[in-house]
Amino acid sequence: MKFTDLGLDAAILRAVADQGYDTPTPIQAQAIPVVLARRDLMAAAQTGTGKTAGFVLPMLQLLSQDGNLSIKRFKPRALVLAPTRELAIQVQESVKTYGKHLKLRSTPIFGGVGIGPQTRILKAGVDIVVATPGRLLDHVNQRGIDLSGIEILVLDEADRMLDMGFIRDIRKILSLLPKKKQSLLFSATFSDEIRGLATGLLDNPASVEVARRNAPAEAVAQCVYHVDRERKRDLLIRLIEENQWHQVLVFTRTKHGADALAERLAKAGISAAALHGNKSQGQRQRALEDFKRLKTNVLVATDIAARGIDIDELPHVVNYELPNVPEDYVHRIGRTGRAGSSGEATSLVCIDEHKLLRDIERVLKREIEKRVLPGFEPDPRIKAEPIMKPRGSGSGRTAATPGKAHGGFRPPQPAKSSRKAPARGGLHHSGSRHQ
Structure with missing residues (x-):
């Protein structure tokens, strides 16, 4: 037709x-x-x-x-x-x-x-x-x-x-x-x-x-790296550098987490920017344009902000933290592997997130490939800690945020409220009143 x-x-x-x-x-x-x-x-x-x-x-x-x-x-x-x-x-x-x-x-x-x-x-x-x-x-x-x-x-x-x-x-x-x-x-x-x-x-x-409910893109290769919560940032840096990833969309649960991770990546010599609802409209548009033009290699985003991203042939998506809602995982990895292009979705999973991972696999109706990078093996002595719900999240869904023990991020403070081609993905692209 x-x-x-x-x-x-x-x-x-x-x-x-x-x-x-x-x-x-x-x-x-x-x-x-x-x-x-x-x-x-x-x-x-x-x-x-x-x-x-x-x-x-x-x-x-x-x-x-x-x-x-x-x-x-x-x-x-x-x-x-x-x-x-x-x-x-x-x-x-x-x-x-x-x-x-x-x-x-x-x-x-x-x-x-x-x-x-x-x-x-x-x-x-x-x-x-x-x-x-x-x-x-x-x-x-x-x-x-x-x-x-x-x-x-x-x-x-x-x-x-x-x-x-x-x-x-x-x-x-x-x-x-x-x-x-x-x-x-x-x-x-x-x-x-x-x-x-x-x-x-x-x-x-x-x-x-037109698609089976909660079906991820078939062209997306998915894998999970088991790692301790304190070592996620170092593992992400290693993966980006060793694999020479030039365009990576990274998901965090919170705005503060996105800022902290982008700052850490920049200190490691990786061009990175954060994208979330607390950024001004001009900041968000500039961050997106720089990412699309490869002036920025890594964009660290919350689920809400990432709904505004429509990039043909985005090669890599990283779940730095798993979402609390399995369907959000599907939305996240759907940013890559589009319009017949291949893509990779990598998740960094600590012991706190094992139940979230099982929930995601239940929705996918299959297991995701598990990997451990030598030098980043999880410490079996570390016990799981609860993933706390942020205050003032403003979302209808249950969200989670890492506390001090989760990579050194502090819980965010309550925020003040404040697709061009038809055959290649259309527009997709989440709340305060002025989102």
Whole structure:
């Protein structure tokens, strides 16, 4: 099947061809005809499937075909809700890329930046708003946006928005939308909570699921290194240097942990940067750009921030600390091994994390290869210590943070609230209100 077989208009096909693509991914092939038929859609798509183009392309076509091209102040026609500002920005980039031959206006709306410029853009009038829930409600409260004209609603990465505690914001937003609209819900998994949300939102939706639930990328080679908690940093440095890894995404559980590890790597002569919610928008964008251009070799990120990362052919992902939720492991390693490329996912596991590892293997339905690097053999005399839940995590999930004994990190203080190619992974890319 080709994009030309999906019923897309010439202007959109031209924009897709400009990017060098002619064959849709499975999620695109299934979702695009459903959306063009103006049906509601409930789609399950793992990271790296190209889901963003699956809704952006038909949304652009429907809006441009309706003949309602008069721009109204403060009153957009389509709304995409995204969990993070990174994802909002990248969805907006996709809208611009594939709508460049159309007379449609769009803008991203997210926190962490001044609200004035966004208000001025909304006042001038746009067709499509791509927004994070918290900042969108800020505009609603200031009468800077009127949602009564929304024709198409997209909830992107709905599972992540619920995990981040955005459910109340989402329900508030839904109450402001017209009852008659087309609604599209995209989620990595269909949890009971997601199904409950869909029941109240979607009208006789088509259902699309393109990957087995919690299935990791088949092209990802996974392994575990058993190591004592105090020696993880030294082992990571050794692996990076001996294997000459030039582009590595490393996951930690906490913001403070990400900062401390990036600093340690830099002292060892490895170019590294941290990426998390306490960084300013400018800092986060610079860190991502430097990592993509290989100016920085290692990016140390929390799960929330890493949802904004979309890099073709990312070779290495390292779980410096295992996540408390097994599904998050799947999301993490899904950053590599995309679009047919091979990738490696390495996990550094201390005695405290053995239960977490068993939970992950239960979800994967297989064991992960275990390794021990000579010189880093675990000390059998060390006993497991509890992985403490951080205070003020702001997430709907149980998170964990290492204490002083976990690599020398201190527990973080409560934080103040504050994909471009359609056939190569789309956009994926978690909560404070201004995330």
